[in-house]
Amino acid sequence: MTEGGVDVSIERKGETRAEDGRRGPNTCPSCHSHYRDDELRASLRVCPQCGHHFPMPARERIDSLADPDTFEEEALDVRSSDPLDFFDLRPYPERLAEAELETGLGEAVVIGSALLDSNPCELAVMDFSFMGGSMGSAVGEKFARACESAAERSVPLVSVTASGGARMQEGILSLMQLPKTVCAVEELYDSGGAMFSVMAHPTTAGVLASFASLGDVIVAEPGALLAFTGPRVVQQTTKERLPDDFGLAESNLRFGHIDGIVLRPDLKPFLARLLRLFANDR
Amino acid sequence: MTADDQLLRLRERLSRLKNMSLLGGATLSSDLKRLQKQIEQLEAAPTLTGEQIWHSVELARHEKRPYTLDYVERLIDDWVELHGDRTRADDPAIVAGIGRFNDRTVALIGHQKGRDIKERKYRNFGMAHPEGYRKAMRVMQLAERHRFPVLTLIDTPGAWPGVAAEQHGQGGTLARSHQLMADLTVPVVATIIGEGGSGGASAIGLADRVLMQENAIYSVITPEGCAAILWRDAGQAQKAAAAFKPDAAHCLELGVIDVIVPEPAGGAQNDYDEAAQLLGESIEQELGEIEDESGTALRRQRRAKFRSLGVFAPVL
Numbered sequence: 001m002t003e004g005g006v007d008v009s010i011e012r013k014g015e016t017r018a019e020d021g022r023r024g025p026n027t028c029p030s031c032h033s034h035y036r037d038d039e040l041r042a043s044l045r046v047c048p049q050c051g052h053h054f055p056m057p058a059r060e061r062i063d064s065l066a067d068p069d070t071f072e073e074e075a076l077d078v079r080s081s082d083p084l085d086f087f088d089l090r091p092y093p094e095r096l097a098e099a100e101l102e103t104g105l106g107e108a109v110v111i112g113s114a115l116l117d118s119n120p121c122e123l124a125v126m127d128f129s130f131m132g133g134s135m136g137s138a139v140g141e142k143f144a145r146a147c148e149s150a151a152e153r154s155v156p157l158v159s160v161t162a163s164g165g166a167r168m169q170e171g172i173l174s175l176m177q178l179p180k181t182v183c184a185v186e187e188l189y190d191s192g193g194a195m196f197s198v199m200a201h202p203t204t205a206g207v208l209a210s211f212a213s214l215g216d217v218i219v220a221e222p223g224a225l226l227a228f229t230g231p232r233v234v235q236q237t238t239k240e241r242l243p244d245d246f247g248l249a250e251s252n253l254r255f256g257h258i259d260g261i262v263l264r265p266d267l268k269p270f271l272a273r274l275l276r277l278f279a280n281d282r
Numbered sequence: 283m284t285a286d287d288q289l290l291r292l293r294e295r296l297s298r299l300k301n302m303s304l305l306g307g308a309t310l311s312s313d314l315k316r317l318q319k320q321i322e323q324l325e326a327a328p329t330l331t332g333e334q335i336w337h338s339v340e341l342a343r344h345e346k347r348p349y350t351l352d353y354v355e356r357l358i359d360d361w362v363e364l365h366g367d368r369t370r371a372d373d374p375a376i377v378a379g380i381g382r383f384n385d386r387t388v389a390l391i392g393h394q395k396g397r398d399i400k401e402r403k404y405r406n407f408g409m410a411h412p413e414g415y416r417k418a419m420r421v422m423q424l425a426e427r428h429r430f431p432v433l434t435l436i437d438t439p440g441a442w443p444g445v446a447a448e449q450h451g452q453g454g455t456l457a458r459s460h461q462l463m464a465d466l467t468v469p470v471v472a473t474i475i476g477e478g479g480s481g482g483a484s485a486i487g488l489a490d491r492v493l494m495q496e497n498a499i500y501s502v503i504t505p506e507g508c509a510a511i512l513w514r515d516a517g518q519a520q521k522a523a524a525a526f527k528p529d530a531a532h533c534l535e536l537g538v539i540d541v542i543v544p545e546p547a548g549g550a551q552n553d554y555d556e557a558a559q560l561l562g563e564s565i566e567q568e569l570g571e572i573e574d575e576s577g578t579a580l581r582r583q584r585r586a587k588f589r590s591l592g593v594f595a596p597v598l
Contacts, residue, residue, distance in 0.1 A: 077596060078594055078595075079594060079595045079596075080594055080595065081593055081594055081595040083536065083593035084525070084526060084527055084532075086525055086526065087525060088512035088513060088521075088522075088525060089512065089513065136592075136594075137591075137592030137593050137594040138592075138594040138595075140592055141592055141594050144589060166480075166502045166503075168502055168503055168508050168511065168512060168526065169512075169526075170502075170592075170593075171501065171502060171525075171526035171527055171528070171532075171536075172500050172501055172502060172526070172527075172528065172532070172533055172536060172538050173536055173538070173591065173592050173593060174502045175480060175481070175483075175484055175500075175501070175502040176484070176538055176588065176591040176592060177591075177592060178456075178457075178460055178481055178484050178485075179460050179463075179464070179484055179487070179488040179588040179591070180588050180589055180591050180592060182457065182460040182461050182464050182488070182588075183464045183488075183584075183585040183588045183589050184589060185461070186461060186464045186465060186585065187585060187589075204453075205453075205481070206480075206481055206502075208453030208454070208457070209441075209452075209453045209454075209456035209457050209460075209481040209485070210456075210457050210460060210481075211457070212453075212457070213453055213454035213457035213458070214457050214458070214461055226453070227448050227453065228441065228443070228447070228448060228452040228453035228456065228481070229443035229447075229448065229452070233443055233507075234443050234444060234445060234448065237443050237444075238443065238444045238445070240444060240445045242445060243445065246445065246448070247448055251449070255449050255450070255451065256451075257451050257453075257454050
């Protein structure tokens with residue numbers, strides 16, 4: 001990791017940083033190279049100059065992992081509702097509608113069956129650009145259904161996370177998605193199933209404190225922030241001096257919380273290898 | 283969804299269960315009784331205004347509110363506190379131990395806050411490091427081994443957000459604490475006795491029965507934290523609390539808790555003995571209903587219950 005190179009802010013949620021108004025979403029925060037969207041897309045959103053991993057939309061992630069035309073999406077009809085009539089500065093349904101317009105997704109996770117290098121699996125892929133990848137009832141439900149679908153077909157579940165945590169607009173019900181998704185994972189494991197967890201930037205709070213941390217194998221993308229509490233809140237609460245690599249994948253690897261760091265171009269072959277190894281198990 | 287809709291859903295579920303009487307074993311009838319009790323509690327509980335919700339927040343955090351060890355002193359005989367996570371440290375923000383509750387041995391685990399400045403600091407305001415959750419987990423494993431029911435008392439603003447806590451794996455530890463509770467085959471009764479804050483609360487809250495004291499709160503984030511993020515102003519905490527509704531009545535409506543535990547007039551801080559007696563009666567009632575069930579049935583029902591939590595569209 002280059003010094004100060006990786007942007008670990010989770011508060012900006014896809015917006016341009018205030019102190020760097022010139023920077024667009026396709027400007028590398030590490031080496032400041034500019035790219036057209038199609039250039040970045042072609043490189044799996046990894047900076048060809050310095051290797052910085054940009055956030056990857058769920059659909060592109062699925063395209064990068066699933067064999068062509070093998071992904072069959074499930075639970076498309078599971079959408080968020082507004083159980084608390086939640087209103088902060090704007091009503092929750094308005095935020096949902098806006099996220100849907102911006103991302104073209106119905107929720108912050110996409111699930112479905114696929115072949116990965118000819119190995120059958122279930123995919124659950126989160127998208128940070130949909131309300132910060134936050135987990136509300138619909139995200140929890142879709143993840144639980146992915147576990148059930150994997151168990152039913154006796155195939156491993158590949159989870160790719162990118163989330164700021166629980167969705168506050170659903171109050172306590174969003175917190176309940178932690179035990180809910182954990183119960184779903186345990187049912188999958190009891191059926192003899194496997195789960196591989198890929199933590200992309202950022203995997204934090206409620207998602208880190210539930211299913212994402214329970215994979216049989218857990219890997220992360222380089223520079224990803226993997227923290228229960230993000231650096232800003234830790235700094236504000238504790239006034240502690242934060243290490244430069246606070247909460248990053250590299251630090252998590254050093255402290256023994258993940259099995260490895262996998263570069264995005266290597267992810268599909270890596271997962272294919274795991275799928276082959278675990279196929280013996282069935 | 284409004285309170286009326288929730289009530290309607292409960293009623294629908296109740297009537298469906300009633301029609302299924304031929305299928306009904308002991309499980310179904312206890313489910314039925316519980317739903318009936320919930321409906322009665324819901325009807326009795328007034329819909330709180332934003333101001334009243336904030337009053338709950340204040341009472342839940344009241345500096346004289348009884349804490350876990352105050353209840354242990356009054357409800358548990360022959361208490362033996364167990365210390366340490368057997369790996370690294372003993373975390374005073376969580377207490378764990380074994381003792382007799384109404385003539386049966388139980389394991390009890392709870393967050394512990396401090397009363398004066400010195401003790402508050404020692405207890406880290408009830409905000410545990412991963413070491414605390416690891417201690418909780420090893421005592422749950424002990425309980426599983428010896429078939430002791432597990433009682434948990436939840437009272438934390440949240441898991442500690444510090445550098446060491448992160449380095450020692452706060453997120454993964456909370457995940458594994460949830461996981462262990464999803465696997466237990468002994469009866470588990472959790473009670474929110476003060477602040478039920480975020481993953482640090484639910485990590486010891488994945489129980490067969492979840493109780494909540496009348497003036498406790500249970501929420502995904504502190505009101506201040508929510509206000510800081512959504513209103514960009516921690517001073518709007520009162521508004522945030524009114525919006526995310528952390529009070530017991532709303533938690534009951536949403537199916538997140540099973541029972542509201544009454545408190546002495548004006549709040550638990552006014553009479554520790556009465557508060558403990560009321561809590562003890564509620565726990566005994568709930569534990570009594572489930573303790574004869576088989577372990578695998580308990581675990582199956584516990585998972586099914588949490589699996590069903592959440593409201594989304596289309597409503598099934």
